[in-house]
Structures are given as C-alpha cells and as structure tokens.
Amino acid sequence: MLYHVTDWDDAYANTVHIPQGEGFFARWQDASARFRDAYPPKALGRGHLFRPDGPARGLMVFVHGGYWMETTPDLWSHLAEGALARGWAAALPGYALAPQARIAQMVHQVAAAIAEAAGRIGGPIVLTGHSAGGHLAARMICDDATLPDSVAARVTGCVPISPISDLRPLLRTAMNDRLRLDPAQAASESPALLTPRPGIPVTTWVGANERPEFLRQARLLADIWAGLGAATDCVVEPGRHHFDVIEGLERPDSPLMERVLG
Incomplete structure (x- = not known):
C-alpha cells in the first residue's frame, strides 16, 4: 500500500x-504535582533534578515534548518515578520554547542542563525523551x-520515545510559523x-497505535543510524498511542524502563 501524506498538519496531530x-494533560499535571510533593526536586536551571534515597546508581535524563512550543518539566515530574524506585537520579531539563x-x-540549553546534572550525579547516564523531547534526546x-x-x-544508552528524527516534514506544517525552521536549519x-x-546503543520506542508519521520517524532513526554503525533497535509497543506510550517510565519493572536503564 502506498504511503502518501496530503495533510501534514493532521499527520502530526495527536x-x-x-x-x-x-x-491526559490534566491527569499528568495532577500526578506530577503529587510526585513533587512526595519527592521535592532540586532546581536544575529551568528544570528539576530528583535524587533517590542514598547514593544514586546513575542519572536518567528525560526531555519533555510539546512540539518545542508547549509544556514545561512541571507537567512530567511523575515520569521520574520508575528511575527513583530503581535507585537512579532523574533529571528533567527545561528549555526556552x-x-x-x-x-x-x-539543543544547547538541554545539553547544558545535562552537563550540570552530570556534575552533580556520578555514574552512568541514560537519555530518553518523548516526541520533541525524543528528538532532543x-x-x-x-x-x-x-x-x-x-x-x-x-x-x-539513548531511548528516544516517539521521536521526530527528521524535521524537514515540519516545514509543511502550520506549526512552523512558530518554529521558524528553514530548510538548512x-x-x-x-x-x-x-x-x-x-x-552508544539506541532504541527508538513508539506505540503501535500512534500516527503513521511517528511510526515512520521512529523506524527512520533506527534504520539510518544502524547503517552508520550504531547498535539500534525500534520497539513498537502494542496497544499504545502517543500519550500513554510514556507510562512505562512510571514503573520500575516495565519493559520500557528495562530498556532505558538496561
């Protein structure tokens, strides 16, 4: 069957x-507020750094999405839960929108936040992020x-979740009025x-029920980087869509968390 996109705005609508x-947004906001009440974070520039009880086994970085235009780390704090339960610190960088x-x-702001967190937490570092945050990871x-x-x-390790790995299709969308991408950028x-x-092993992770463009973008990165010598995998999680595909980060024993920290 031919794959042909005629409405690029709809192709990236979730x-x-x-x-x-x-x-989902109200539920995430409530869950994140409760999580911060239970585990008050340390400031990390525009974002947060959560520390486990006792010495950290390493540092997990989660970069939030929102099409580079929306949300802040405050909406995603609860996604640090799985890492903390396994004794890892979790950094949620913020960045200007x-x-x-x-x-x-x-990109440079997220890199600076990761470097700052790495200076405060020893051990291995694993990177993950969702959607636009998957791109940034x-x-x-x-x-x-x-x-x-x-x-x-x-x-x-790096586990971009539902990443946008090729930005060129966004040139055809209305959101580019705000992103201000040109072909070179x-x-x-x-x-x-x-x-x-x-x-650095790379696993792209995407829900089977996501928009076709997100499935394509996840496979694209894994396939191209495999051709450049990286160890890659693309996991298509059954029954998951763009919003619930990240829920595994809340559970220390989920397949997603096993891949992120494994």
Missing part, C-alpha cells in the same frame, strides 16, 4: 486522534560535540541526517 485526548527560541538554542548523542566529551563518555538539527557518537 490529541484529536486519541480518545479523551485532552484529559518557540517562538522565543529556535530549536538549535533548545537523540540530538544529544550526535557527533558534533553537542554534549561535552567528558559527559558523552558516560552515556550508556531543519537539516542541521535532524538527528536522522547527522552521525551518532560511536558506542
């Missing part, structure tokens, strides 16, 4: 294609010195068009 999609910032600026391990070498040397900030650092 809420309208998920039953009761609008309700479009249109006030361009994606290249966000993957962007961290490109070989253009986005992360300082000393920090990148500690990264033992879309290419220079697309992980799928860049080379990964060697030695």
Whole structure:
C-alpha cells in the first residue's frame, strides 16, 4: 500500500486522534504535582533534578515534548518515578520554547542542563525523551560535540520515545510559523541526517497505535543510524498511542524502563 501524506498538519496531530485526548494533560499535571510533593526536586536551571534515597546508581535524563512550543518539566515530574524506585537520579531539563527560541538554542540549553546534572550525579547516564523531547534526546548523542566529551563518555544508552528524527516534514506544517525552521536549519538539527557518537546503543520506542508519521520517524532513526554503525533497535509497543506510550517510565519493572536503564 502506498504511503502518501496530503495533510501534514493532521499527520502530526495527536490529541484529536486519541480518545479523551485532552484529559491526559490534566491527569499528568495532577500526578506530577503529587510526585513533587512526595519527592521535592532540586532546581536544575529551568528544570528539576530528583535524587533517590542514598547514593544514586546513575542519572536518567528525560526531555519533555510539546512540539518545542508547549509544556514545561512541571507537567512530567511523575515520569521520574520508575528511575527513583530503581535507585537512579532523574533529571528533567527545561528549555526556552518557540517562538522565543529556535530549536538549535533548545539543543544547547538541554545539553547544558545535562552537563550540570552530570556534575552533580556520578555514574552512568541514560537519555530518553518523548516526541520533541525524543528528538532532543537523540540530538544529544550526535557527533558534533553537542554534549561535552567528558559527559558523552558516560552515556550508556539513548531511548528516544516517539521521536521526530527528521524535521524537514515540519516545514509543511502550520506549526512552523512558530518554529521558524528553514530548510538548512531543519537539516542541521535532524538527528536522522547527522552521525551518532560511536558506542552508544539506541532504541527508538513508539506505540503501535500512534500516527503513521511517528511510526515512520521512529523506524527512520533506527534504520539510518544502524547503517552508520550504531547498535539500534525500534520497539513498537502494542496497544499504545502517543500519550500513554510514556507510562512505562512510571514503573520500575516495565519493559520500557528495562530498556532505558538496561
């Protein structure tokens, strides 16, 4: 069957294609507020750093999504729960949003937050993120010195969840009025068009019930980076859509958390 996109705005729309999609944001807000009450975070620039009881086994970084235009780490605090339960610290970087910032600026802000967290937490570092945050997580391990070498040397895995790995299709969407991408910037900030650092395993993770573009984008990154020598996998989780595919991060024994920390 031919795959042909004729409505690029709809291709990247999620809420309208998920039953009761609008309700997820209120639930996340409540869950995150309760989690911060139980586990008060330390400040990390625009974001948060959660520490486990006792010495941390390592540092998990979760980069939030929102199409680089919406949300803050406050909406996603509860996703640190699985890591903390396993004795890991969890960093949730914040970054300036479009249109006030361009994606290249966000990349550098996230990298700076990770470097700051790495200076406060020892051990291995694993990177994950969702949607636009999946893009930013993957962007961290490109070989253009986005992360300082000393920090990148500690990264033992990267799991972009439902990532947008090639930004060029967004040039055809209305959201680009705020993102302000041009063809050169879309290419220079697309992980799928860049080379990964060697030695870091990469798993893209996506829900089987997601929009076809997110399935394509997840497979694209895994396939292209495998061709560049990276150890890659693409996991399509049955029954999951774009909003509930991240829920495994709340459970220390979920398949997603096993892959992130494994």
